[in-house]
Amino acid sequence: MIKVQNLAKAFGTKRAVDDVSFSVDRGEVLGFLGPNGAGKSTTMRMITGFLSPSGGSVTVGGFDLAEHPIQARRLIGYLPENAPAYTDMTVHGFLNFAAEIRGLRGDARKKAVNRVVEMCFLESVLHQSVETLSKGYRHRTCFAQSIIHDPDVLVLDEPTDGLDPNQKHEVRQLIRRMGEKKAIIFSTHILEEVDAACSRAIIIDRGKIVANGTPQELRQKSEWAGAVTLRVKGVASSAVTTKLYQVPLVKRVTVVDEKDGHVTVRAFPKAGANGALAQAIGEAAHEWHIEQLQAEEGRLDEVFRSITMPDTVKEAAK
Amino acid sequence: MNPWRNIWTITKRELGAYFTSPLAYVFIVIFLLLCGFFTFFVGGFFERQEASLVRPFFDWHPWFYLFLVPAVGMRLWAEERRVGTLELLLTMPITAWQAIVGKFLASWLFLALALVLTFPVVLTVNYLGHPDNGVILTAYVGSWLMAGAYLAISCVTSALTRSQVVSFIISLVVCLFLILAGFPPVINVLEQFARPWLVDMVTSFSVMTHFEGFQKGVLDSRDILFFLSVIGFSLFTTSVILRTHRAG
Numbered sequence: 001m002i003k004v005q006n007l008a009k010a011f012g013t014k015r016a017v018d019d020v021s022f023s024v025d026r027g028e029v030l031g032f033l034g035p036n037g038a039g040k041s042t043t044m045r046m047i048t049g050f051l052s053p054s055g056g057s058v059t060v061g062g063f064d065l066a067e068h069p070i071q072a073r074r075l076i077g078y079l080p081e082n083a084p085a086y087t088d089m090t091v092h093g094f095l096n097f098a099a100e101i102r103g104l105r106g107d108a109r110k111k112a113v114n115r116v117v118e119m120c121f122l123e124s125v126l127h128q129s130v131e132t133l134s135k136g137y138r139h140r141t142c143f144a145q146s147i148i149h150d151p152d153v154l155v156l157d158e159p160t161d162g163l164d165p166n167q168k169h170e171v172r173q174l175i176r177r178m179g180e181k182k183a184i185i186f187s188t189h190i191l192e193e194v195d196a197a198c199s200r201a202i203i204i205d206r207g208k209i210v211a212n213g214t215p216q217e218l219r220q221k222s223e224w225a226g227a228v229t230l231r232v233k234g235v236a237s238s239a240v241t242t243k244l245y246q247v248p249l250v251k252r253v254t255v256v257d258e259k260d261g262h263v264t265v266r267a268f269p270k271a272g273a274n275g276a277l278a279q280a281i282g283e284a285a286h287e288w289h290i291e292q293l294q295a296e297e298g299r300l301d302e303v304f305r306s307i308t309m310p311d312t313v314k315e316a317a318k
Numbered sequence: 319m320n321p322w323r324n325i326w327t328i329t330k331r332e333l334g335a336y337f338t339s340p341l342a343y344v345f346i347v348i349f350l351l352l353c354g355f356f357t358f359f360v361g362g363f364f365e366r367q368e369a370s371l372v373r374p375f376f377d378w379h380p381w382f383y384l385f386l387v388p389a390v391g392m393r394l395w396a397e398e399r400r401v402g403t404l405e406l407l408l409t410m411p412i413t414a415w416q417a418i419v420g421k422f423l424a425s426w427l428f429l430a431l432a433l434v435l436t437f438p439v440v441l442t443v444n445y446l447g448h449p450d451n452g453v454i455l456t457a458y459v460g461s462w463l464m465a466g467a468y469l470a471i472s473c474v475t476s477a478l479t480r481s482q483v484v485s486f487i488i489s490l491v492v493c494l495f496l497i498l499a500g501f502p503p504v505i506n507v508l509e510q511f512a513r514p515w516l517v518d519m520v521t522s523f524s525v526m527t528h529f530e531g532f533q534k535g536v537l538d539s540r541d542i543l544f545f546l547s548v549i550g551f552s553l554f555t556t557s558v559i560l561r562t563h564r565a566g
Contacts, residue, residue, distance in 0.1 A: 089335070
């Protein structure tokens with residue numbers, strides 16, 4: 001549904017988006033990750049046709065955005081960053097306007113407005129002016145606007161920003177449900193959302209795509225993927241580390257905690273261990289009193305940090 | 319889809335926005351008060367002893383509009399940019415032109431309403447004597463066209479900035495230039511040292527020169543064309559400015 005090819009955007013000499021290519025099919029929910037200022041919003045603005053790219057192309061539903069902007073935009077629902085809405089209108093008036101400008105008239109418009117009001121829980125503020133709404137309601141109003149024409153493509157810029165945990169959960173559920181039939185791109189910097197809602201994720205940093213894959217694949221890139229945490233009782237930490245270093249699959253062992261005779265260590269696997277580490281360690285430690293033996297999954301936040309950390313910070317960390 | 323449907327949707331929204339804020343009411347009340355005060359007190363309507371609205375009423379319009387029209391037009395784009403709704407509007411399946419024309423039309427219709435509400439002045443003069451209502455009608459048309467020209471200029475300045483105040487001041491200065499270029503005291507000074515063709519050229523840019531014809535009851539196609547071309551050119555400039563925003 002969405003095809004982005006070699007997309008680039010320069011503001012003066014700064015290249016905000018640099019040679020970005022990806023595609024999203026129907027039934028996919030693509031999470032767009034990246035630190036602030038990485039180019040997420042700029043990319044989304046180009047996909048929706050608000051900004052014109054300095055290079056490359058965007059195709060939505062087969063329509064090139066530069067050549068057939070109106071047809072392409074008809075297919076898109078867009079929630080911009082900060083969820084803007086006309087403050088002088090009521091929620092009802094605003095949604096009616098959005099429906100009308102999307103070409104919905106008469107009964108179709110009424111139905112569409114009722115549908116999104118129900119979906120986004122807006123009944124209680126329907127006749128309130130947008131100006132007086134709390135942030136969560138305003139956000140949902142703008143979200144309702146983006147799905148009013150039941151679009152094939154949804155572009156959501158930080159759809160859960162400013163919502164309380166219950167609302168966040170609600171929105172994620174909604175995204176996942178709608179993702180079964182639509183092509184959705186949403187940006188976030190909350191990593192748990194990627195697990196909760198995405199079928200695929202892209203990490204973008206300084207205008208370039210630095211990782212692209214399912215959440216599972218991304219997690220595999222983590223140093224933590226396949227690591228094992230072991231807690232034993234009544235053994236000195238030095239003895240534990242020495243023993244574990246003798247296990248062929250172990251690359252590195254760190255002591256996490258040692259107190260009152262309880263020792264917690266974490267062993268990181270060598271490449272190609274493929275999850276066999278836990279068993280190997282279990283065997284090596286069988287003569288001790290094992291209190292805990294746990295294989296770690298990869299951690300997205302750690303992958304995210306290691307990929308997007310500026311070079312200067314990385315060097316300082318070494 | 320029919321472009322006029324989109325334009326009308328935008329126009330309706332904008333008109334609604336005027337009347338949900340106090341702006342519309344404040345504007346209309348001030349405009350009517352000014353018209354009444356200047357016509358009957360400063361303009362000396364009664365002292366003139368003639369059944370005509372030209373001097374006491376319409377003469378003031380270029381000056382009222384100088385302050386009032388930029389106040390109506392200043393929010394058109396500046397507010398959209400400040401609040402961020404511009405991003406919504408320009409990603410809807412409408413062209414930038416439809417948005418520009420729709421917004422302009424809304425404000426222009428609003429000004430038409432303010433103008434129509436001055437009807438008691440017309441009733442008064444008809445009650446007191448036998449004015450030439452044809453002249454009054456053409457003068458109204460001219461006044462509305464002039465307001466449209468000011469408004470289109472305000473559109474440009476509003477698209478230039480996020481700040482309504484900046485927009486107001488710039489469009490006021492530009493409109494002031496358009497008045498002064500044809501203001502008799504200024505022309506007199508200009509005639510002292512400039513060649514006649516230069517004076518003619520400067521005055522031909524003035525709204526005063528072109529409004530004059532309407533006040534005499536003459537519908538001159540050149541005057542109509544002048545106002546319409548100011549409107550057309552300004553709206554085109556607005557579209558160029560919006561395009562440069564999108565180009566980043």
